[in-house]
Amino acid sequence: MSSEISTEVTRSQVELAQPILDAIRRHGSEAYPHECCGALIGLGDRVIESLALSNTTEEGPRRRFLIHPEDYQAAEARAAATECELMGFYHSHPDHPALPSRYDLEHAWPFFAYIILSVRKGNPAELTAWRMLDDRSAFGAVELIGDALGHRGR
Numbered sequence: 001m002s003s004e005i006s007t008e009v010t011r012s013q014v015e016l017a018q019p020i021l022d023a024i025r026r027h028g029s030e031a032y033p034h035e036c037c038g039a040l041i042g043l044g045d046r047v048i049e050s051l052a053l054s055n056t057t058e059e060g061p062r063r064r065f066l067i068h069p070e071d072y073q074a075a076e077a078r079a080a081a082t083e084c085e086l087m088g089f090y091h092s093h094p095d096h097p098a099l100p101s102r103y104d105l106e107h108a109w110p111f112f113a114y115i116i117l118s119v120r121k122g123n124p125a126e127l128t129a130w131r132m133l134d135d136r137s138a139f140g141a142v143e144l145i146g147d148a149l150g151h152r153g154r
């Protein structure tokens with residue numbers, strides 16, 4: 001089955017400050033040609049910290065990301081320690097558009113925001129954010145806001 005991308009825009013938004021954006025872009029570039037992944041920790045709509053996680057998929061890190069349960073727990077612990085919340089996760093798509101795949105949808109959890117960074121030839125490119133729709137049938141686009149973002153990434 002091919003990827004099905006919803007064009008529906010959800011009400012939620014995610015605010016990314018420049019240092020967070022820089023950290024995600026750097027991580028994506030360093031992990032290239034593999035996918036990177038990490039956790040988004042913050043309060044409300046605002047990401048306060050990005051936490052780099054190891055990519056533990058057994059199908060090859062170049063293609064797919066998977067959050068290991070221990071990494072998930074570490075992210076939740078970090079959020080609790082900083083009196084923040086685990087807001088979601090980010091990962092990169094090496095040499096592919098920043099659009100969620102069918103695999104991404106099947107491995108997503110409700111409520112979380114998912115940031116996808118396209119990395120082209122090792123250079124960070126477009127960045128998008130998504131959240132699963134209530135019926136889990138697709139992702140809805142989440143608006144990214146912040147001084148560093150000159151576009152909405154769609």
Ligand SMILES: [Zn+2]
Nearest residue numbers: 091100101104
């Ligand atoms: Zn993906």
